[in-house]
Amino acid sequence: MKKWLLGCATMLLLVGGLLAYIVYTLFFSMSRLPEGEWLTSTTSPEETYTIHFYLTNGGATTAYSIRGELVNHHTSERKNIYWAYREQDVRTEWLDSHTVTINGRVLDVRNEQYDWRRGKE
Numbered sequence: 001m002k003k004w005l006l007g008c009a010t011m012l013l014l015v016g017g018l019l020a021y022i023v024y025t026l027f028f029s030m031s032r033l034p035e036g037e038w039l040t041s042t043t044s045p046e047e048t049y050t051i052h053f054y055l056t057n058g059g060a061t062t063a064y065s066i067r068g069e070l071v072n073h074h075t076s077e078r079k080n081i082y083w084a085y086r087e088q089d090v091r092t093e094w095l096d097s098h099t100v101t102i103n104g105r106v107l108d109v110r111n112e113q114y115d116w117r118r119g120k121e
Helices: 002-027
Strands: 037-043 049-057 064-072 078-085 092-094 099-102 105-108
Antiparallel strands (some): 064 078
């Protein structure tokens, strides 16, 4: 009986973990955002980083969104750092070599991102 309970508990943990991973990946991860149509790009003062901005259209029942993809020129790494719902325009200003203001939100591109679903991370 103990082995059966232990097996059931293990199976529940595995299924729960898998479901949590699937929900996170599909609804909260910034790595699976829609690509969108290129709007503009901005490069940091020392040319270490470039952020490419894309306008995404979610269809007839959702508003436009802006996705910002950071490119690190030293490592060639690409990652999404900006995801804003109900925006169609981008206003940016680099404050220094690694801090940028995007539509009024200040981000340190080395370790911060903005996702409208969660606020600043």
